[in-house]
Amino acid sequence: MKTDSKLRHSIVFRLALGYGLLFLFSIVIISMVFYVGTAGLLARNNDRQIVTIAHQLEQVHDRSGNAALVQAIHTLLTDDKDVETEVYLLLDSHSKKLIGNLTAWPTLPDANDTLIKLQVQRLERASNSRLLVHRFDDGGLLVVGRDLQEQRQLERTILSALVIGGLLGLLLAMLGAALFRAQLQARLASIQQTTHDVSGGNLSRRIVVAVTAKDELANIARDVNRMLDDIERLMDIARNVSNTIAHDLRTPLGRIRSALEETLQQPSESQRWQSAAHYAIDEIDTLIGVFEKLLQIAEAESGVRRQQFERLPLRPVLNDLVELYQPAAEAQGMQLSMDVEGDPAVLADRDLIANVLANVLDNALKYAGNGAHIRLSTRQDEHDVHIVVQDNGPGIPREAMTRATERFFRVDDSRSQRGNGLGLSIAAAVVSLHRGELTLEDAQPGLRVCMLLPKA
Template sequence: MIFPTDPRRRAMWRWGGALAALLVLQSIVLALAFWMLANGSHRRAIEHALADDCTFFRLTPPDERAEELREKLARDIHRDRFLGLFDAKGALIAGNVAHLPPVVPGGASFVADVAPTELPGKHSDQARITVCPLSADMRLLAGVDLDDTEEALRLVWRSLLLGLVPGRVLALGFGLVAGRRAARQVDTVRRLTERIMSGDLAQRLPVPAHPDSFGMLCAHINTMLDRLQLLIADMRGIGDDIAHQMRTPLTRLRARLDRGLRDAADAEDFAAVADQALVQIDALLGIVAALLRLRELEDHARRSRFAPVDLAMIVDDACDLHRPLAEDRGIALACAIAPVPPVEGDASLLMEAVANLIDNAMKFGPAGGAVRVSVSLAPEGAVVTVADDGPGIPAAERALVTQRFYRARTDRDGAGLGLSLVKAIADLHGFQLRFADDRSAVMLVCPS
């Protein structure tokens, strides 16, 4: 046989050959097991019959044993039974066996040549026999002719051999076909991974309408690739956003430093330039810290630290934290907190989410307005609501304001990361972030 030189074709042949060899070996093992079971079943049936004969004659009175033996032989129409009563010296008392075998091994039964006395023209025959003592001066030889048994076993063996021939052919054919099919499927996955490693993330595996196990695996791989492509696109988008968002404030910072250094006339002017630069640098560091915070939240590694959290206490603490700032800005901060069942989560993250919502309401609400914070219990769980007197977020922008660096038309100073952090914290906890349709309010729904 000429084997292909292409490594992929050689792999297909190896897969097919290995599977075919396994199937052929399985068929041979099954045939041998069936043969051993059939042979053992014949032997056990014979030994059971011989044991019955020994038991019967052992229970028969000594003076009736010869007559019972002759009746048993008369009922043996197939002439395949051997029975003989012998005295202590080995002389035949009654039966169809001329003499005992020269050697009587221990054990239940053994195969030996016997000399039949009632089979004309036959001086020796092979049988499975047993010699059992009936009394101190009498022994019984019981045996079964093996000619019919061996013929039956030979027929079984020939049937198995004849059945193995087409079985081996089918096993070889099925093994080669199935092995090559499996090798082609693996090769399809390999080619896909090569294209993905080269940068083509749009490639997907074909999935049939009624997938088998490999088809389901292909579907899962495609889902994994969709998620991978989405994450890579997200990372690229984050990189572009960071470059875009950081370039403008860095350019502005450099221009201010350059102008301030050129226009500064004394130490006080230099100090003022430095103070302005520090303010802008702190803002840039805040953006970087917020991005790192978002990356930490999207990792979902903090779920292992979740514990029952009193949501009412967290909102109350957030209100206390923002009251001094609200008074400085002339904003009326009102908090209506009702007791709610504990929720599973991270207390520090939930505190950060509520604080961001309150801070946004104070920042984008009208000057001298009011911010209302409430905790209530709804059929779907605990609800934290933060509302202000502003116009609210337009419906067209609600899906956008939770994206990184997106700023509404009214947002002039923020970096566009506040609601992104709140949305990431809500997703981590399995909560929902909603916007009211009839008023300027943001709701955090926390199923208990």
């Protein structure tokens, strides 16, 4: 009972059953068409032959009378053609048999030149025959027909062949449906087992897909594998973020607590209290800034702001940024330059793009070092816009390049400087929101931050 319920609710079983029934239905339709066409052709040929011979005999009677007609029928009965099926009968005006191979017959209908089916006796044997009855003006009667036994036998042979072929087709349909079900179930079982293992905690599990497979299930399997890759990556990021928050945010909170404890342990002084309060506020503002940046990353990754995108020319945005950061660069003895080819434009949110470029420039100003040269350039090709921020500072170690966009990741040498390791994470999330790609390259010396965005 349980197996029946399982099969009834199985889409694989229903697909296989539908395939089998459709195949069987196709066989039945084709067999019916073939049978009707074959049997109908035989019947039409018989009727055509009966009508043709009857018409010829009628012409013989009209031209030469009964004697010639008797002779013509006698010739037909003795010519060794259609011996097993031919039916002839000629009666005179007094219903006396003149010639023919019918030995008994029922009352013939009054309808003239009409094809009918009658049970008669042909050469002392019962015969189901197809007959055409013609009554002459002088009262005579001519019957021309064919015994249907051979036709019926041929029809039965055709029908038997179709039934046997149908049974073989049904068997093949069942085998094909079973094979189809087995193959489909095996493919789906692999996907189901993988998702079951993943839900059990094995995030490294993937669906095995042949490299050359290009069918729908293979495409679904590849999509699921890509989704699992993203899930595993996000889970790793979540774990890393949790660990980093536990370590890095504990430090400013500890500093705040220590400062307040120290203030409480010493004699109360208004100036000391104010200093401690300002210090606590600054540290809390730093923590608030961290959480705001985390919210910015979450908002970018969720895609909620994509509907606000519009065509954005980049030249004015870059001019504003260079004008904003030029004083800070000069104060540190740095050179900040800009190079814009043509009039590049992207489909974007102005505030988000400006924030990304500000983060990247901020990093360059912070880590490139005094006297460095920072160059902001952009160009447009047939499909994309390339934005590059390059400096000639110490750069990032090659082994850290792949992790530089992770949240809270900081190179060891930079941990002594104020920061939280979220600038490039925000940049990467925003660029991804714009269907683009952010990459880091070794400028030898320095760092090259490349942003590729679709052209508007």
